[in-house]
Amino acid sequence: MGKQWFVFTSLENSQETKTASPYLDYLTWNTKGRWTAEYKDGEFYHYENGAKDKCHTDSILNYISDAGENWQMKIEGDHFIHAPNGDYSRAHTDTVMHYIGWDGRKWRAELLTLIDGLHPDLNGDEPLVYPEGMLFKADAAAEVYLVQLGSRHHIPNSDVYFALFPAWDKITVKSQEEVNAIPLGIPLSLDACLIKADDSDPVYLSANGVKSHIQSVEDFNKVGFDWNKIKVMSPAKVDAIPTAPEYEIANW
Structure with missing residues (x-):
């Protein structure tokens, strides 16, 4: 599998997108902070306020959903595993992630696998x-x-x-x-x-x-x-x- 990036579409305006990127800016509920996540080699690299010198790695990501709820997410293959409040007994699998970004707006993220500079349509x-x-x-x-x-x-x-x-x-x-x-x-x-x-x-x-x-x-x-x-x-x-x-x- 090639490198995995994120594709972003506004949940408030379906015609609005952001440039595909290996970085996802999100708000976390457990520390109430702003973080940037990069997914590579099966792990998330979490950068506090986007600063590369303030980094820790983990297999999970805690985010605030578009409904304002607390969720935890991990990636398996080309899918997201979403667990409310980190409770994986109630987890579900999806191809998209709905979350609130740094800008306070509601966004949808999908996984994009890059192979030799080509971009496949996920839909x-x-x-x-x-x-x-x-x-x-x-x-x-x-x-x-x-x-x-x-x-x-x-x-x-x-x-x-x-x-x-x-x-x-x-x-x-x-x-x-x-x-x-x-x-x-x-x-x-x-x-x-x-x-x-x-x-x-x-x-x-x-x-x-x-x-x-x-x-x-x-x-x-x-x-x-x-x-x-x-x-x-x-x-x-x-x-x-x-x-x-x-x-x-x-x-x-």
């Missing part, structure tokens, strides 16, 4: 491969999207587009059905850009308040990014931008 009977890194539009629509971490993100205007890409000919045209099959994420922010530090080679896509490392020259060129649009910044400015999961381009 369908047959796996649907999301074209990670593809720039595309529907054949009868004007909206252009970039696929990142399993969701399509609308590029809001031509200024944002040309801050990333050299020309309109980089866009792949697909059917409306194919476009609709990819979950809709939040639009790219108006300050979206390509960045690097002046003392190092890594290039990042910076958008929506986070930066994602573009892993290779081949990946950069495959997406169609423009080398001439990279903004060179001081290392301190690059480091100050929170880091999101690496941009793993699929083999489409």
